[in-house]
Amino acid sequence: MKDFDLEKLERKNIYKVPENLFENIQGKVLSGMNDFDLEKLERKNIYAVPDNLFETVQENVINSVMPVKKAPIFKLNWMYAAAASLALIFGATFVFNNTNDNIAEQKYAVNEQKPKTESQMAYETLESDLTSVENNNQTVRNQENKKAVAANNDRAETVNDNEKNKTVKAVSTQKEGQMNEYLDSFSTSEISELASNSTQDVYLDVYN
Amino acid sequence: MKIKDAEIISLMQNPRTLEQGVRALMDAYQSRLYWHIRRIIVDGDLAQDTLQDTFIKAYQNFHQFKNDSQLYTWLYRIATNEALQQINKLKKMQKTDEDPEYYMQNLVADNTSGDAEEIQILLQSAIQSLPEKQKLVFMMRYYDDLPYEEISKIVDMSVGTLKTNYHYAKQKIEDYIKENYQK
Numbered sequence: 001m002k003d004f005d006l007e008k009l010e011r012k013n014i015y016k017v018p019e020n021l022f023e024n025i026q027g028k029v030l031s032g033m034n035d036f037d038l039e040k041l042e043r044k045n046i047y048a049v050p051d052n053l054f055e056t057v058q059e060n061v062i063n064s065v066m067p068v069k070k071a072p073i074f075k076l077n078w079m080y081a082a083a084a085s086l087a088l089i090f091g092a093t094f095v096f097n098n099t100n101d102n103i104a105e106q107k108y109a110v111n112e113q114k115p116k117t118e119s120q121m122a123y124e125t126l127e128s129d130l131t132s133v134e135n136n137n138q139t140v141r142n143q144e145n146k147k148a149v150a151a152n153n154d155r156a157e158t159v160n161d162n163e164k165n166k167t168v169k170a171v172s173t174q175k176e177g178q179m180n181e182y183l184d185s186f187s188t189s190e191i192s193e194l195a196s197n198s199t200q201d202v203y204l205d206v207y208n
Numbered sequence: 209m210k211i212k213d214a215e216i217i218s219l220m221q222n223p224r225t226l227e228q229g230v231r232a233l234m235d236a237y238q239s240r241l242y243w244h245i246r247r248i249i250v251d252g253d254l255a256q257d258t259l260q261d262t263f264i265k266a267y268q269n270f271h272q273f274k275n276d277s278q279l280y281t282w283l284y285r286i287a288t289n290e291a292l293q294q295i296n297k298l299k300k301m302q303k304t305d306e307d308p309e310y311y312m313q314n315l316v317a318d319n320t321s322g323d324a325e326e327i328q329i330l331l332q333s334a335i336q337s338l339p340e341k342q343k344l345v346f347m348m349r350y351y352d353d354l355p356y357e358e359i360s361k362i363v364d365m366s367v368g369t370l371k372t373n374y375h376y377a378k379q380k381i382e383d384y385i386k387e388n389y390q391k
Contacts, residue, residue: 027390036389038331038382043351045243046324046332053256054238060260061234065267066227 212236213279220270234263237280240352241287247335247347248291250315258294262287277361284354285362288344312336327389334384338377345370346377 018024050056183191216236219229241262246255265286273282299308313333320329335343344363348354349370356367365373 036382036386038350038378038385041327041331044325044328045246046320046328047246047250047252048319048321050252050256053242054234057238057242057256057260057263058231058234061263061267062227062230064260065230065264 216279217273217275230263230267233266233279233283237283238263240280241283244284244347244352245287245291247332247351248288248343249294250312250319250332250336252319254294254298255291258287258290262290265290278358281358281361284348284352284358288362292340309337327385330385330388331381333388334381337384338380341365342373342377342380345373346381349374350378 186194213236216229216232219225219232222229238259242255242259245258245262246252249255249258262283266283269286273279302308302311313336316329316332316336320332335346338346341363345359345365348359348362349356354362356370359365359370360367363370
């Protein structure tokens with residue numbers, strides 16, 4: 001190294017260099033990129049935007065911030081209000097009266113069927129006793145009179161009795177005839193069935 | 209725009225015209241706010257949800273709005289906060305070994321429309337490579353042309369810091385594009 005001479009040393013570049021360095025530099029110089037000025041570049045929005053973007057945003061915002069609309073409140077004139085309240089009062093009174101009448105009628109109907117009070121029953125018993133005593137007196141008198149009249153009336157009574165018996169018998173025979181006709185229209189099995197039903201009815205009556 | 213803002217505010221302050229006011233507010237600012245959010249979040253569905261949340265928050269906190277600031281400044285502040293919250297949620301849900309910047313750059317590639325130019329895609333990828341504050345400042349200044357004074361109110365930073373941040377952001381983006389652009 002004592003004999004080192006710089007002039008004799010080979011001139012070499014030891015630094016690494018990117019590939020195509022000079023081609024890229026030339027390209028940039030030729031395309032004008034070297035004196036690139038951002039201010040001269042057009043201001044553009046390059047992102048894709050969905051359709052109806054702003055309409056959707058507006059509707060979403062309005063729906064979330066606006067209070068739900070309440071039902072409109074009507075201001076009523078005092079005259080209309082007074083008329084309406086009068087109509088309501090009269091209407092209510094009419095309906096109330098109608099229902100009261102019905103209830104009263106129902107009450108009377110029910111009252112008629114109500115059991116009598118003890119005083120009423122006592123009064124009625126007393127009244128009936130008095131009536132029966134009076135009747136008894138009358139029958140005693142009648143019997144005395146009857147004895148006198150009986151002889152005269154015997155004939156006439158017998159005649160009347162005969163007539164009465166005739167009419168009663170006529171009616172009863174007529175009913176019996178209808179009944180027989182009605183029973184004849186039934187078959188034997190139907191009659192037996194009716195008979196069995198009547199037995200059941202009797203049982204029911206007993207247990208009722 | 210000032211008169212329009214005054215109309216919107218007056219409609220929203222009256223309970224009988226509240227809905228009309230909310231609709232007018234959305235009509236006026238939905239597009240600008242959507243693109244501001246979309247450039248931060250990139251994902252379309254998430255950006256839509258965030259825009260909705262922004263308007264709902266604006267409605268709920270409208271009583272806190274003071275007339276001494278601009279309506280759009282106030283809305284941008286809400287939108288920016290909502291978008292950053294969504295980004296933070298995404299980062300938490302992400303796998304720990306995945307680089308967030310790389311994830312966002314992939315998201316850019318997935319969400320671009322078919323006819324997008326390469327240089328525009330590169331620009332969006334470059335923006336996603338920036339630190340959060342530089343990103344916000346750059347986007348509000350470059351795309352929305354907001355004055356530094358208004359950006360300062362939105363992100364709570366001094367105008368000087370904002371100018372510096374914008375300068376660095378722009379430099380980084382230009383370098384990124386120069387480095388990655390292939391014609």
